[in-house]
Amino acid sequence: MKHEILCRPAATAVRFSLDAEESLTCEVGAMIAMTSGLHVETTSRKRGGGGGLMKGLKRMLSGESFFLNHFTAEKPDQSLLIGPTMLGDCIHHAMRGGTMIVQGSSWMASSSDIEIDTTWQGFTSALFSGESMFWVKCSGDGDLFLSSYGAIYAVEVDGAYTVDTGHIVAFEDTLQFKLGKAGKSLIGSFLGGEGLVCKFQGQGTLYCQSHNPPSLGKLLGPKLKPK
Amino acid sequence: MFDSYESFQGGVFHASVPEGRAGASIYLTHSEIVAKTQPEGEQTFSIRLSECQLDLGGASGRMLFCRTPDRSLTIFCEEKGFAQALHQDAMGTLSEQLSNLCMTQRRSENQFRFWVMASAVLLVVLCVGGYYGVLAASRAAVHALPISVDEKIGTIAMQSMDLEEPLDEEHPANQLVAGIVDRLKPHAAIREMDFNVVVVESDEVNAFALPGGEIVVYTGLIEQAESAEQIAGVIAHEMSHATLRHGLQSVSQSLGIIAAIQIMIGDVGGLLALGSELAQESILTGYSRGAETEADLEGARMLHAAHIDPKSMAEFFELLKEQQGDIPGVIAWISTHPQHAQRIENIINYEKTLPKVEYHLLDLDLSAAQQALK
Incomplete structure (x- = not known):
């Protein structure tokens, strides 16, 4: 399976070239276009077993869909085009036996060997981080495609790193994430417009998005006419 | 070669690994921690127990990191029995570091428990206080009608x-x-x-x-x-x-x-x-x-x-x-x-x-x- 990321970063789409028998698992609704030799299967399970009802329900908690779409090439040389819901970027992350913790709606596609599960990051981060309460946990060997709102940039953390709430796309499980204040004093942090921030500790890759959807909502919301 | 040793699933950070990180099987010998990247046997790394530096972290807070003194190589594992096995196999070399980490973790867990309790108590106080507050306020409001x-x-x-x-x-x-x-x-x-x-x-x-x-x-x-x-x-x-x-x-x-x-x-x-x-x-x-x-x-x-x-x-x-x-x-x-x-x-x-x-x-x-x- 080959992939090509097009039109980064504002209106990104990913084009896959699949050989016969190769398959890809995608988020529901991510498909933009495809050639005719692809077989689409929609289930709540991982391809070839695993998962089922509970996994589907857990996925829903994290903001993903209950169902998954599996695209399998029945003929050689098939092409599939997928894209994110929001205006934004997509990235490819090659996984080699580790675990990636992905923010609710950022998981877009992964090769069928990757296990997709749900995890949660504790009460405080759930309530105040501006991220969803549950996260998608991807583990195994293979390719992972993540989407975002705005551009994605990767940071190799070794030590400590701080990200504003709402800007996390994904991080490796070797990183620990805690909620803290941006400045020394809590009031100062709020007056500075940063409020609470997510503080990462450890070693691993972290993906951030340049924009965050709640901020857009706050900006647009008051300008909309009531129904 | 390591078949006789107990193995754990974890990973390794090293500059020679593609992307800098890979999943690995981890074995404990009496003198070293050995990590073999997956697929099996691709690359092998080891850290001598006597110079190993331990750290606790990761998304769950329970991942154990073993580092060389210059931090060029890190082997990590989250499996439950790993710390215990390390404690036994290291024959006391790492006991001090392990017990320190254990204490830090316990302290943070206690702290977390304290905050959960405190917020629960606060919630109850707010609910009860709010209830009686509303009763008192509505009583006063009635007399104004x-x-x-x-x-x-x-x-x-x-x-x-x-x-x-x-x-x-x-x-x-x-x-x-x-x-x-x-x-x-x-x-x-x-x-x-x-x-x-x-x-x-x-x-x-x-x-x-x-x-x-x-x-x-x-x-x-x-x-x-x-x-x-x-x-x-x-x-x-x-x-x-x-x-x-x-x-x-x-x-x-x-x-x-x-x-x-x-x-x-x-x-x-x-x-x-x-x-x-x-x-x-x-x-x-x-x-x-x-x-x-x-x-x-x-x-x-x-x-x-x-x-x-x-x-x-x-x-x-x-x-x-x-x-x-x-x-x-x-x-x-x-x-x-x-x-x-x-x-x-x-x-x-x-x-x-x-x-x-x-x-x-x-x-x-x-x-x-x-x-x-x-």
């Missing part, structure tokens, strides 16, 4: 009630009750309240007051009473409910609590409908225990001010207590008026604190009324 509100609610409640035809105004029982009300009226806490009493035919020993001064007395009560003063005691109690505005208070409290819940949860249409129904019920079915005690004491004050012995009210409770079980109708009044012995004691004690006055018997004919009802 004009009495005409009570009257309107009373009239609506009266109309919605399915009562038997009231007795004729000329009926001796009606005359008796009207006489008692006339005697008590000048001593009511709200002078301008217009009391209106109706006697309704029913075997139940019951009487109740609606907001605004509408009072209903059942004939069963008149038949069971031993003296006109006992009836005066019950009527004073019911008049007190009206002048203390208990009906309006229970409505406003229910509404206040519903409003508070609505503010917290958001739009709850169903809850609101249920709440208004509850409020309507609460006027008709009875008041809280606190309201009953308040009405007892206020009733006793009125009786005392009208030179009627407040002990007659206590006597009537005594009578009910004795007859309880004999007459099915009595149960109705008792069910909304709990703790008889306590109430009798309260009234008698309160009477002792009042200045001594001469009590007069009522100049009203109870036996004539009872005869006429037969």
